[in-house]
Amino acid sequence: MARRQPDLLLLDLMLPDGNGLDYCRELRSEKATANLPIIMLTARDEDTDVVVGLEVGADDYLTKPFSPRILMARIRAVLRRHQAAEASGGDDIIVRGPLRIDKEHFTVTLEGTPLTLTRSEFNLLRLLARRLGVVFSRDRIVDAIHGPDYAVTDRSVDVLVVSLRRKLGAHSGLVETVRGVGYRFRTDTEQA
Known part of the structure; x- marks a missing residue:
């Protein structure tokens, strides 16, 4: 385990x-x-x-x-x-393979090593990890992270994902692109 x-x-x-x-x-x-x-x-x-x-x-x-x-x-x-x-969102701590997300303490560890994430990166990672395999469109990501009245372009979400993947390093594949649709958290976390 x-x-x-x-x-x-x-x-x-x-x-x-x-x-x-x-x-x-x-x-x-x-x-x-x-x-x-x-x-x-x-x-x-x-x-x-x-x-x-x-x-x-x-x-x-x-x-x-x-x-x-x-x-x-x-x-x-x-x-x-x-x-x-x-x-329901009551999950303060999410563990997905090598990744541990602690909402209450605003911390993320990858294989036990702390990651320094921006608030948007943290919220994006938590959003995707909470709903394994569910594909989130860029609009849905913006609504969930910033609210429906936040004005950003699709490219802004892509830049956020690139930044998050860079910080995930060898595990960047945990955040998967679904071409033409959006992003999801991989369900086969052992191979990511």
Whole structure:
């Protein structure tokens, strides 16, 4: 998980090399994985086990045996809730591959190294990273960053993107051009 954060984690309580509850606590205490959706899968089905699992940070708790269809339905439900929370703008910290964006502290780190971004670059990067794979037109970018009454040309957005890519260096491919349409954040962040 140090190289690439998964979309969701299935975690058993009884593991050969540790306790799932301890792993869950550790994941919740780390900023990079604090919001990672976690479903606990376990044979421990006592009420207290379920309550403790949910209280230490699991988003859902499923006892064995279970059907694969129920597991898939639970995974989809947890991912839906997680994606809805991200889309609502309540995500103060966004982690996408090597990139970490912290809205509250106005910081961006790339592979642990702080980047110095302008306010517009920060807002553009955050806008794109919040909505993986969604293509934003230049007009939509201007509206989101500056508001609908801000007068800029299409070229101004292109210059902003070039500047942001320069600061992303070897990871400049995270901001992808969709010819004739606009820009998006790449979803395959491991290769960017």
